[in-house]
Amino acid sequence: MKNKIRPSILPGFMELLPREQRIFNDIVRKITNVYEKNGLIPMDTPIIEKQEILMAKSGGETEKQVYNFKRGDNNLALRFDLTVPLARYVAQYFNDLTFPFKRYQIGKVYRGERNQRGRYREFYQCDVDIIGNGKLDIRNDAFVISIVSQAFKSIGLKEYKFQINNRKILLGLFQELEITDNGSIITLIDKYDKMDKKEFYKDLEGVVGDSKAKFINDFINIKGTGVGIIDNIKKLNISNDTFNNGLKELEEVIKCLKIFGVCENEYLVDFKIIRGLDYYTGTVFETILIGNENFGSICSGGRYDNLAQNYTDNIMPGIGISIGLTRLFYVLKEIGFVDNYNLEEGLEYLILPIGETLEYCFKVKEYFKKLGFSVDVYLEEDKFKKKLNYANKIGVKNVVIVGEDEVKSGNVLIKNMFTGSQIIKKVIENDF
Template sequence: MTEQKIVRPTPVSGFPEWLPEVRMVEQHWLDPIRAGFESYGFCSIETPSVESLDVLTSKGETSQEVYALRRLQEDPRDGSDARLGLHFDLTVPFARYVAQHFNELVFPFKRYQIQRVWRGERPQEGRFREFTQCDIDVINVDRVPLHFDAEIPRVIHGVMSELDLPAWTLNVNNRKVLEGFYRGIGAEDPLEVIRAVDKLDKIGAEGVRDLLATKVGLSGRQADACMELAGLRGTGPSIVEDIAGLGVRSDLLSQGLDELAFVMDSLGDLPAGSVVANLSIARGLDYYTGSVYEGKFTEWPDFGAICSGGRYENLAGAFIRRSLPGVGMSIGVTRIFSKLLAEGLLPTGPSCPTDVLMVLPEDRARAAGAAQCAARLRGRGLNVELYHQPDKVAKQVRYAARKGIAYVWFPPLSDDRGHEVKNLATGEQTVADPETWRIG
């Protein structure tokens, strides 16, 4: 071994990395998410991690978050790399994808996308520079049936229920209800009202009321009505009557109430209290136009959304002259995962996927038999590690215990013995048949 300069390996802030036993838990999260998406017929797409900067900045707003690429040793013959950057979400690449492959897709197009995204932000709790997002969207040409306003949150609720999370609520609202209501009370700029009410979490009711009076210019009575609306919650379609009870009327409000009632009614079979109509939820500024969704942990209201989304008027207007409305949601899987890890709420198990450690006998013929037995068990769907050298059996068993392997298999170690399996948790050792033995 030659002495060389050592580069001390240190974690790079904002780029999470897990030990094998944590990574196994992450895989046991991502697998059912994928399976859940597919169980509703959503297809997988992946886009390159890299898009042209023109595409990434087509909406103009997020440019400060983008990581642009440069080749460490630029080649003057090829300046195009300077125009590339890493995607910061999966929505912009999806929009570009749909526009680019428009004629080859079947609409309504239902896709899921589970990929890493990158943001050049300062890292903080729940904010990473590299993280995994899980998105589902349905888009269609010109019109998306209301059906999907209920199906999308149902899918998300279903897959997140598989994750065994601490208590959380899926909040539902409708931007038409908000905008229609604010118009109905005579607000001149309903979007300004939405922007003010959207700050409830940050500045509280008093702060929002102040904003409505001073910045938005509402009368005291108008502001009261807005605050009353924002205070409404309901777990079923009857929320619509509560809203109507406030006495405000407009066509847009009526349309929004129909949509909200449809969603709450359609999701009525989900466990009581898991879906809440929450009239204070607005989700950002201009993007969403109908249903909006936001999931939050009950215990950590300040942690921010663990999933979110909504209905939008046009996905890919920056890339194609077609109207492509849609509904979609995103799960912030890295945020949730790292939060639970930090709270000590992720029970981690073994550090490898091995079900069975096959003991390697010293005798060469018996060792070959052990390899064959391992192959047979693998053929039956088990994950089987054949121990790598003829160490003392006790040492082989210790290796299994250190890796968290549940079972140790003893192939015949002498002529008068058969196959035996030891359960390391119980210490029980029993005779076993490679053709029929099962876990548990």
């Protein structure tokens, strides 16, 4: 006899059992519905692309994580996000698209990350991006955040907070302070949440000196919502253009968030939000689950001045967000949200034939189908007890029992499996 291979999947890959898969799909469906109701266009791109396309810009950490491989003479790679393929797509089909191009994409991406809790090597991203031709109004930055707000509400998620910043503010501040080594400070601030605060300050001091360190440290710890925070920042009287440009953009985003239905308790302006990826040029944001901040950001994004610059001379500014759905789902499992998920989906009716009643059972099935219910007929020749046991295990809401007496009378017995209540109902007029 042949040796068996132990059935298993690779570490860092998520696979779900039926109930959780249903919940996962229900979440995807609700997010998709929000995206489509807001007029976003669906998009799908290959998971495998040319390496030169996907690696056009990357470097550092990302590059190491990409799944690269050769096939024949071709260097291939698996996409590691949905943004680079979008950049390639808008460049490639520029003449066929209408701008602003408002698209969503939900799909799997691949990163060979170190294996650790909540980090997956294959994970779903649910992205929204709006790409302009030459220009794109700052209002769109608030709009994409408002879409995620709607998406989260649609799945019943409440305890989240968008942390919003504009990179121009910090960059302008550094110019104003005559700091040239931006890179070091940005990397430092990016790590702020994970660092001991004294250590952070010491490192900052090492880069910019004592007085500037104090100013920067105070500045990045200003937080707030609404226009109040903008007024406070304006009082600092910083004259740098980049800084004020960023502040003006942030003010407009805050103003629009209100108009677009995002409440003040849903977001916070946080000047420590940087987003490591260097193509962001203005608005940036992350999203934490309140009380579960240690899981990291579940939805991030930002503004890029020129998305597709590696592939075309057309200037295409964009704003994008990405929900990291696999990680989000992992977190939702950890915090009990999945266990308590109110799953509407699932089988409504299971018809159990007794005796030679299959034909009639399918008429009964048709009856429930026409009413819009999901319905199945048990097809195995088993003892009734086993049939009922199956019904219990799959969690069907109602069973319909059809024996030969039921065929004669046209009445069927419907049993609610949750309440145990039974009713007898005529579902088909007898034709004999």
